[in-house]
Amino acid sequence: MPTIEDVAKLAGLSPATISRVINNHPYVSQEKKDIVAKAMKELGYVPNSNAQRLRRQKTETIAVLIQRIANPFFSQLVESMDIIADRNNYKLLICQTNNDKEKELKYLNLLKTKQIDAVIFASIENEWSIVEGFLKYGPIIFCNDFAETAPVPIVCLDQYKGSYIGTKHLIDRGYKRLSYCGGSKATCLSRDRRAGFMAAVKEAGLNVSDQWLFKDALTIDDGKQILREIASMDNRPDAIFTGSDEVAAGLITEAKRHGITVPNDLGVLGFDDQPIAELVEPGITTIHQPVRKIGIKAMDVMIDILVSKKKLEHQFIQLPFHLVVRESTR
Amino acid sequence: MPTIEDVAKLAGLSPATISRVINNHPYVSQEKKDIVAKAMKELGYVPNSNAQRLRRQKTETIAVLIQRIANPFFSQLVESMDIIADRNNYKLLICQTNNDKEKELKYLNLLKTKQIDAVIFASIENEWSIVEGFLKYGPIIFCNDFAETAPVPIVCLDQYKGSYIGTKHLIDRGYKRLSYCGGSKATCLSRDRRAGFMAAVKEAGLNVSDQWLFKDALTIDDGKQILREIASMDNRPDAIFTGSDEVAAGLITEAKRHGITVPNDLGVLGFDDQPIAELVEPGITTIHQPVRKIGIKAMDVMIDILVSKKKLEHQFIQLPFHLVVRESTR
DNA sequence: GATGGTACTGCAATCGTTTTCATAACTTAT
DNA sequence: ATAAGTTATGAAAACGATTGCAGTACCATC
Incomplete structure (x- = not known):
């Protein structure tokens, strides 16, 4: 591979001038250009990026921390x-933590080793007190899930309001015995969502x-499992609030096998408004999140x-939700 | 950030020795370690990765070229x-080409600029004759879609056989007027798939x-659109082979609106066996691909x-398909 | 006691850029 | 005619690691 030196020789100029041309610095004559x-x-x-990165102390790469890319919410x-x-x-750089604290730290270390310029958390595993220390190596922001006390921008949805609206809808439709499926951990997101429901x-x-x-309801299979538990109860709920359309779809599919009809025996509310929500039958009433x-x-x-080069500061940027009514609620 | 020099000073040793410790070179006394x-x-x-990369001429990063990450096949x-x-x-490094030849080339250039060590094509836009030139900058392999003549390993499925099996299934079930939805371009994958059908x-x-x-049937919406076209035909097919479960799901959903019953009026065959295949109603009969x-x-x-440091050589590594029968075929 | 091998360490060159500083030519203002 | 810009270029010092070469010390062998 030719280097800037080779170009300089061929052009009969110094490497400095070549570099100036590459970075279109002023003060280079058109002739030499x-x-x-x-x-x-x-x-x-072509310039060697690693040499540039070393010299410029920048990588032009941003890491996004997510649980798993195969989750449609994250992939979108x-x-x-x-x-x-x-x-x-x-x-x-897409970093799948798989709910593993160690992996998350491993990825955060990329900031220290200068392999990335910044980090966006779309899900978070460790306590903020642990993550905090990495702030001095580069900017960190949150999106979707977050740590409340972090002095950084947080782009998210008003989860409290979202689940409040959804729950209200169930109540308005006459459901009285409400069940709730929450996400994985004690994150701000699940806490707010649950509070809205309550x-x-x-x-x-x-x-x-x-x-x-x-708790810990995330996948289609979790939804199926939950329905089985419900089916075996003496005292069944008549509606269920889920944390995702996948869980809702699992519930609905399994309900058919158990002779439980949706929305009459059981109202089902999804979350996200994934494509799947309108494909299953009955279509899933859900809270639309503007993922994109x-x-x-x-x-x-x-x-x-x-x-x-703005300074980071604590800041909530909230985007709006809305309810999409389909057939899984009466 | 401290450098190897700082460590050397504090330890009262030379940077060389520190480096040897980092790379656990033999011939460093336990004492110094x-x-x-x-x-x-x-x-x-922590060692600065960009300095290491420059020196070692390696990045420990592999690029994967796909169309879009939100496509569940690719995300899995x-x-x-x-x-x-x-x-x-x-x-x-996940590289979304979005069916854009230019973007694909832009990503391939990362190989030249030493930002990645290797490339895996999971979908390909440009002709092999164009891609070929990048081989000298690092190894390239194919997976899923491919360029037949490329002298590199190709990990794929026997698309011909897969669609042959699926089509055979439709025929065995008594469907006689078969329709076919193909992928986007003149890739080897779509060619083989179509050949198997034929x-x-x-x-x-x-x-x-x-x-x-x-042609160009990829998404749920494409499926819906195709159904509408079929609905308006005088001479309708009685079964349809699709290139993905998404297209099949779109077809099925839209069929309900048009009073066309699946599987009786129209048999539908999916491809991939995505989670969605068992959630829609009727469940989609499909060709299971072992994506993972x-x-x-x-x-x-x-x-x-x-x-x-193996040399690349032309090689087909084919994984097996199988048919999953559900309710979208009679 | 000369020779050779092994274990350990440091110097300095190298990877391929960017950028500061110095220099020089050419304008323009005084 | 001199001072003070402006434009254009190159030499050389970074950036932060790795590694070939050389040197020293120690031990074993003939």
């Missing part, structure tokens, strides 16, 4: 982020049996921080 | 690849109207090439 361009072309020269989020990143000549329930003066509260918008917004914020 | 370890810890030293593929890559301390059709002595051949296995195998092959 042409000579250099010709020499570069002749040799098929990442897709939209990538579009914005690419447009600004940044590369995206607020609506309390407001309506309903009782929720502890038996009806499920979140991704775009978060990346916009990050790019802005990187190019204008 | 301990001193160095202590000094590194005290300073919170990437997820399994990432697991293997991570296990071998390689990072994965072979089965010809073997059964059936006729296929040109009207029944659809393909990802794992392809990454195994690539890692092997990188660590044992």
Whole structure:
């Protein structure tokens, strides 16, 4: 591979001038620019990025931390982020933590070792107190899930309101014995979502049996499993709030096998409004999250921080939800 | 950030020795190893990856070229690849070409600029004759879609056989007027798939109207659109072979609106066996692709090439298909 | 006691850029 | 005619690691 030195020799100039041409520095005569361009072309020269990175102390790469890329919520989020990143000549490094704290730390270390310029958390495993220390190596922001006390921008949805609206819908439709499926851990996201549910329930003066509260519900199979548990109860709920359309789809599919009809015997509320929501039968009533918008917004914020070297500051950027009514609620 | 120089000073040794400790070179006394370890810890030293990359001419990063990450086939593929890559301390750079030749070339250029060590094509846009030139900058392999003449390993499925089996199934169930939805371009994958379909059709002595051949069918919406076209035909097909479960799901959903019953009025065959296939109603009869296995195998092959510095050679590694019968075919 | 091998360490060159500083030519203002 | 810009270029010092070569010390062998 030819180096800048080779180009310099062929062009009869110094490496410094070549570099100036590459980085279109002012103060290079048109004449030399042409000579250099010709020499570069002749040799098929391309600058070595690692040398540039070492010298410039920048990688033009942003890491996005997610649980798993095969989760459609994350894959859509990442897709939209990538579009914005690419447009600004940044590369995206997708980091799957798989709910593993150690892996998350391993990825955060890329910031220390200068392999990435910044980190976007779309899901978080470790406590903020642990992550905090990495702030001095580069900007960190949150998107979707977050750590509340972090002094950084947080692009998210008003989860409390979202689940409040959804729960309210169930109540308005006359369901009285509400069940709840929550996400994996004690994250801010699941906490807010649960609080919204509880607020609506309390407001309506309903009782929720502890038996009806499920945790760690994430996948289609989790949904099926939960339905089986419900089917075996003496005292069944008449509606269920789920944390994702996948869980809702699993519930609905399994309900058919157990002769439980949706929405009459059991109302089902999804979350996200994934494509799947309108394909299953009955279609899933769900809370629409503007996934792509979140991704775009978060990346916009990050790019802005990187190019204008803004200081990070605590800031909530909330995007709106809305309810999509289909047939899984009566 | 402390450098190797700082560690050397604190430890009272030369940078060379520190480097040897980092790379656990033989011939470093245990005594010095301990001193160095202590000094590194005290300073919170981590080697700068860009300096290492420049010096070693390696990045420990592999690019995977796909169309879009939000396509569940690709997101599953990437997820399994990432697991293997991570296990071998390689990072994965996910490159979405979005069916854009220029973008693909832009990503290939990362090989030239030394930002990646190798490329795995999971979908390909440009002609092999164009891609070929990049081989001298690093290993390239194919997985899923491929260029037949490329002198490199190709991890794929016997698409011809897969679609032959599927089409045969439709014929065995008594469908006689078969329709076909193909992928986007003139890739080897779509060519083989179509050939398999045609072979089965010809073997059964059936006729296929040109009207029944659809192209560029990839998404749920494409499926819906195709159904609408079919609904408006005087001479409707009685079964349809699709290139993906998404298209099949779109067809099925839209069929309900048009009063066309699946599987009786129209048999529908999917491809991939995505989770969605068992959620829609009726469940989709489909060709199961071992997506994760393909990802794992392809990454195994690539890692092997990188660590044992094997020469690339033309090689087909084919994984098996099987048919999953559900309710969308009678 | 000369020779050769092994274990350990450091010097300095190298990877391929960018950028500061110095220099010089040419304008323009005084 | 001199001072003070402006434009254009190159030499050389970074950036932060790795590694070939050389040197020293120690031990074993003939």
